[in-house]
Amino acid sequence: MLKKNKSIKLLNYYKLINHNLIYNNKPINRYKKENYEISKDKVKKLELLKKEILNIKNCNLKKQAKNIVFSDGNPKSKIMLIGEAPGANEDQEGLPFVGRAGQLLDKMLSAIDLDRKKVYISNIVNYRPPENRKPTNEEIKRYLPFITKHIEIINPKIIVLLGSTAMNALIGNEVVISKMRGKWIERKFGNCKASLIITFHPAFLMRQPAQKKMAWIDLKMIRDKNNNLNI
Numbered sequence: 001m002l003k004k005n006k007s008i009k010l011l012n013y014y015k016l017i018n019h020n021l022i023y024n025n026k027p028i029n030r031y032k033k034e035n036y037e038i039s040k041d042k043v044k045k046l047e048l049l050k051k052e053i054l055n056i057k058n059c060n061l062k063k064q065a066k067n068i069v070f071s072d073g074n075p076k077s078k079i080m081l082i083g084e085a086p087g088a089n090e091d092q093e094g095l096p097f098v099g100r101a102g103q104l105l106d107k108m109l110s111a112i113d114l115d116r117k118k119v120y121i122s123n124i125v126n127y128r129p130p131e132n133r134k135p136t137n138e139e140i141k142r143y144l145p146f147i148t149k150h151i152e153i154i155n156p157k158i159i160v161l162l163g164s165t166a167m168n169a170l171i172g173n174e175v176v177i178s179k180m181r182g183k184w185i186e187r188k189f190g191n192c193k194a195s196l197i198i199t200f201h202p203a204f205l206m207r208q209p210a211q212k213k214m215a216w217i218d219l220k221m222i223r224d225k226n227n228n229l230n231i
Helices: 002-018 040-054 060-064 088-093 100-111 137-154 164-170 202-207 209-229
Strands: 079-083 120-123 158-162 185-189 192-199
Touching: 040 137, 079 137, 079 164, 100 202, 100 209, 120 137, 137 164, 137 185, 137 192, 158 164, 158 209, 164 192, 192 209, 202 209
Parallel strands: 079 120, 079 158, 158 192
Antiparallel strands: 185 192
């Protein structure tokens, strides 16, 4: 009976995250922003950080991009998701995860009773790499101080790294995602102490749907940690 219930939950999860993804290329419209009541100090720190990124000099990514992609979601949240870099839709709207991968991410969050009003989302790199290529090591190194400061300002209790680029940037190049995903790691970023977990990037799951079963395990771990921390 227990095995049957697990199978039903997994089937429901697959239905949820696969619904209308393959044929819908329309980006999610997130221009309407929520007004979250956060402290003036946090508002000021986020504005200053964004200004620092906007003032970066001699960055080819910035020169070729249309918009900075800073963040989305609730800055009061204690759950922070960090992806790789913006794509074409993200560059157009100036918000992370608004294309097909963003639709899948929303389905994944919904599967564990979360949404963008309950989490905070950013990327390792804030400008779109040309042709949606992977950011270079030099580009990651340039933007690493900004995402580190971003984490410290938000001060999450849970950090979810989406994909190998985010993992390598914040954990190290000597690790591989197949061995690191689904494990809790304690990390400090300035004064922020957080429980960190690595899972697959939604874009990877779209290319490798067989890995969705492993991502579901990771999502349940995030749900359970969230419940245990009562946040």
